[in-house]
Amino acid sequence: MTAKIGIIGYPIGHSISPVFQQAGLDHLGIDATYEKWEVTPEGVGDFVDGLRAPDSLGINITVPHKQAVIPFLDEVDEWATAAGAVNTIVNRDGRLTGHNTDGPGFLRALLVETGYSPQGTRALILGAGGAARGILLALVRGGVDSLVIANRTLERAETLAQLASENGVESVAIPLTKSGEPADALTEAAASANLIVNCTTIGMSHGPDEHGSPLSADQIPASAIVNDLVYNPLLTPILKEAAAAGATALGGLHMLVYQGVLSFKMWTGKDAPVDVMLEAATAEMASRGA
Ligand SMILES: NC(=O)c1ccc[n+]([C@@H]2O[C@H](COP(=O)([O-])OP(=O)(O)OC[C@H]3O[C@@H](n4cnc5c(N)ncnc54)[C@H](OP(=O)(O)O)[C@@H]3O)[C@@H](O)[C@H]2O)c1
Structure with a gap:
């Protein structure tokens, strides 16, 4: 079964997380896809509930949903509680935990x-x-x-x-x-x-x-x-x-990739290939003319 990971936001078109996360997954030969999903504020609860499915490892969350996901989780860790915001959800056997890897x-x-x-x-x-x-x-x-x-x-x-x-x-x-x-x-x-x-x-x-x-x-x-x-x-x-x-x-690209690297470890249990992910993120930004 191919596992699912991804990022939600509204809008989400700009996100480069799928590019560098997929590069990391492919490099380690992990059978998972990292997608991006545009979720409206009204749709957050149903979407998060769907993450309890067996093929879901979890998601990243970006603007404007970092606070909105919290009521739908089973547990929120200390960093996320202190920040009042969750940027990573992990699904373990249908139980959802919230984390914040930004800081x-x-x-x-x-x-x-x-x-x-x-x-x-x-x-x-x-x-x-x-x-x-x-x-x-x-x-x-x-x-x-x-x-x-x-x-x-x-x-x-x-x-x-x-x-x-x-x-x-x-x-x-x-x-x-x-x-x-x-x-x-x-x-x-x-x-x-x-x-x-x-x-x-x-x-x-x-x-x-x-x-x-x-x-x-x-x-x-x-x-x-x-x-x-x-x-x-x-x-x-x-x-x-x-x-x-x-x-x-x-x-700022380093912070973006390193927060992703920490999320990657939470979902897969494996150390993320940082250099591969940084290289993919840099190449993607260059291709967008940055
Ligand atoms: N690298 C990463 O991983 C990462 C993560 C998160 C955010 N970011 C970046 O960090 C930046 C801030 O994000 P945010 O979510 O904190 O945005 P935000 O909540 O909208 O805050 C924007 C900040 O910029 C100030 N500002 C805006 N226009 C200004 C101007 N013309 N002159 C002076 N100050 C101005 C605002 O001042 P006022 O309070 O006076 O409006 C406020 O302090 C964005 O560029 C975002 O892409 C990067």
């Missing part, structure tokens, strides 16, 4: 690709949306020493700073200033950061500010690691600024 995938990508681990470091998070919340929790759980959250809408940064403080991490919210505006607080925060993570959509193809960068090279210390969550294009404006500053730059 662990983010940390694993940074550790493997740059040697960074949060313990005792200072981090600057740019943005305060859904992705920023997950990154903040991963850094807090990883033992980060202090956080600055910079966002265009200051109140949203304040909410996240409060969340970090409640978890025992010193944190400050500041405005994300535009180039040309006085940027003292942002410049100061960047200057002392060991890690800078762009969780805004600035620099994203077809996004609200696709050629913009939240920071310029003169604001980025050479000793910093800059991780952009944006992966389209592969080389984003802030990664170019980081390279010009002599800093270590990591694009």
Whole structure:
């Protein structure tokens, strides 16, 4: 029996998970297909119930269903409970468990690709949306020493700073200033950061500010690691600024693949072929002109 895995979202056309997950399954000779399914918000409950079938290993979940699937599961693990979002469901003999590999995938990508681990470091998070919340929790759980959250809408940064403080991490919210505006607080925060993570959509193809960068090279210390969550294009404006500053730059495709690598192990019990999956993901993005 060919096993089924896949990803649900609404819309789902853009997802490259089927490409790199199938490459990993085929490389290990696992008899499974990874598909993508567009599921409307009204259809989530019925779809998740269907995952109890014997040929289903589970699914990934993307926007906007990461919270909506939770009531239909038998159990939700600690990471997903803390994040309030599930990106992976595993079916074991009709019992469905919910997990969140986004935060662990983010940390694993940074550790493997740059040697960074949060313990005792200072981090600057740019943005305060859904992705920023997950990154903040991963850094807090990883033992980060202090956080600055910079966002265009200051109140949203304040909410996240409060969340970090409640978890025992010193944190400050500041405005994300535009180039040309006085940027003292942002410049100061960047200057002392060991890690800078762009969780805004600035620099994203077809996004609200696709050629913009939240920071310029003169604001980025050479000793910093800059991780952009944006992966389209592969080389984003802030990664170019980081390279010009002599800093270590990591694009968002690594986090995307590593969260998938962790899900792969949950479904199949096997270590995913990371290099094969990264290569497939990179080739797919290149074929889309990224
Ligand atoms: N690599 C991965 O695996 C991965 C995973 C998740 C997300 N991502 C990427 O991360 C990015 C954020 O995703 P999300 O789900 O967090 O989105 P979101 O919830 O919509 O948040 C968007 C963020 O970008 C800010 N923003 C948007 N337009 C802006 C502008 N013109 N100037 C300044 N700030 C602006 C928003 O600020 P306001 O609060 O002021 O609106 C907010 O902080 C996306 O590019 C997404 O593709 C990547």
